[in-house]
Amino acid sequence: MKEHEVIVVGGGISGLSLAYYSNKAGFKTVLLEKNSTVGGSFASPKYAASGKNFWLELGAHTCYSSYQNLLDIIEGCGVSDTIIPRAKVPFSLMIDGQVKSILSQLSIPELLMSAPNLFKLKKTGQSVKSYYSKIVGERNYADVVSHFFNAVPSQPTDDFPAEMMFKSREKRKDVLKNYTFREGLQSVAFAIAAQKGINIFTGMEVKGVRFENGKYIVRTASGDELTAPTLALAMPSALSSAMLSDVNPDIANHLGQLKAATVDSVGVIVRKENINLKPVAALISPGDVFFSAVSRDTVPDDNFRGFAFHFRPGLDEKVKRERITSVLGVSMSKIEHSDTRINTVPSLRMTHPQWLEKTNTLLADKKNLLLTGNYFGGMAIEDCVIRSKSESERLKR
Ligand SMILES: Cc1cc2nc3c(=O)[nH]c(=O)nc-3n(C[C@H](O)[C@H](O)[C@H](O)COP(=O)(O)OP(=O)(O)OC[C@H]3O[C@@H](n4cnc5c(N)ncnc54)[C@H](O)[C@@H]3O)c2cc1C
Missing domain, CATH: 3.50.50.60 (FAD/NAD(P)-binding domain)
Known part of the structure; x- marks a missing residue:
């Protein structure tokens, strides 16, 4: 022993x-x-090809300047110099097979009418749905915003406590925002x-x-x-x-x-020339079998693009494959490499x-x-x- x-x-x-x-x-x-x-x-498996490694995040992907305790550890481990910026590519919606900007899907009059609530309402004691539907408007919340929230923990978040979803924390000014x-x-x-x-x-x-x-x-x-x-x-x-x-x-x-919920993630890597989809940070397709498809376009590569699809649990492999190829507009033969991961996130x-x-x-x-x-x-x-x-x-x- x-x-x-x-x-x-x-x-x-x-x-x-x-x-x-x-x-x-x-x-x-x-x-x-x-x-x-x-x-x-923290799962960034590597795919060795073209004489170098291409990594893809199958789990967490973004850190922020407000992650002060994490940053202290990173400094303590002597790896601050490995921090790199994320390319500014948009989080986008997929509606009827088309990539759309978030703004194009929001009702601006509803947003303007609701926005003053941001300064009046407190998150404490409110659910995500009750709080944010007052901040962005009920229709904006139901049609657009809720799907972005659901993508964070890959599960429905209407009943999450609002104060636990996005916390405001003090930021470090000497570190990249994300x-x-x-x-x-x-x-x-x-x-x-x-x-x-x-x-x-x-x-x-x-x-x-x-x-x-x-x-x-x-x-x-x-x-x-x-x-x-x-x-x-x-x-x-x-x-x-x-x-x-x-x-x-x-x-x-x-x-x-x-x-808790399990997140069933499938990462796929495709040669750049085989895919037409414009660069995105992630794709969110309301009501779909996946909560989000998070892309490696935030760290562009000369040869490859990668996408981690975070699926609802319990789906058939065929359903996942078909959805991936249809969203990316590629055939299975163009998928160079794929990897899977199951993560657990609290409900x-x-x-x-x-x-x-x-x-x-x-x-x-x-x-x-x-x-x-x-x-x-x-x-x-x-x-x-x-x-x-x-x-x-x-x-x-
Ligand atoms: C898809 C996804 C995307 C995310 N994106 C972000 C993001 O961009 N930014 C952010 O801030 N947060 C993000 N999160 C949340 C954050 O990454 C996780 O909450 C956090 O990494 C969880 O860490 P953990 O150590 O608590 O749990 P885990 O990472 O789940 O680690 C638990 C470990 O315990 C091990 N284990 C389990 N059973 C045993 C056993 N019997 N014996 C030994 N070992 C065992 C498991 O193998 C695992 O390695 C994301 C989460 C997911 C799932």
Whole structure:
């Protein structure tokens, strides 16, 4: 049985940032990740062709100057120089097979009539639908804006708490407003994982946890056991709930109350000359089988273009293939490469602030159990890092 001080389960940005803080605070930290690489929803797989690598984001794609805690970690890892701007290409709508600008689909009189509400209404206690339909007008919300919101967590967002969708945070003035990284977001995950002192084991799925003699014992799929006085779970809420069912049924049940959606993503790479679609940041097609098709046009390449289609879950492969080829206007034979990914995102409800308050109460006297993920303060990358930072502050020897 291998002894550590902190075991982190899950190698997405939540687990990695927690491991970063724990390591920085001087704790011997080990992180276990089920997949063959770290990153989770930071997934920028590479396609090697034409003598170089073309990466495509199958998950998160954009960071902002307001992601101050993430930026501190990026600086701490010495990779600030890998930050690059995103090309200014539009987020567009696809209506009846045609690419349309957002503005062309909005009712301007309705927008002008509703806009003053922006200065009068508060988000607190309002759902996304109730708040934003007053800000942009009911028709604009239903026909256009709601589809952009749904594209963010790839699920319907009408019932999400408005205050958790887009948060206003203080921005760093010395950083690009929005940016990505030279090798995609997953390179940030690799940079954190490479920090001296953090032990990372990939391809190591945790199957169970028990608590004996003041220590957590974590059992992996291969039968290994690791032990530490502190355990940090950084997986989707349902998985963390299952891990804690014997160790702490109250917290397990509480986590089990949350709902989440799976995002079924298919990335495709096409030679530039084979596609006529004008450059876009993403395409949103209201009422379609996919929530968004996020493009690599934000970091243009000489030879290739790439698109990650984020589908509703449970669709037949044939349906997805047909939709991809029809949206891009290419035949299957023109798809050079494709890749798939399943991610989990929380389905936040209006009662989430109360749920969060109870979570923190349940955890208050459990200094040796840390919980992080994208289902606490929000699902944005910065929310994950903020949660990990505050959980790491509970670390005690
Ligand atoms: C398609 C998509 C686009 C997004 N775009 C953006 C964006 O542009 N900007 C933004 O701010 N946010 C974006 N987000 C949100 C943000 O990327 C995620 O909320 C965040 O990356 C989640 O990180 P996480 O570490 O909490 O979870 P995850 O990334 O899901 O990581 C959890 C990890 O736990 C591992 N794991 C699970 N079970 C086990 C086990 N039993 N043992 C060991 N390991 C296990 C998983 O393999 C995974 O690596 C996007 C999300 C998605 C899905």
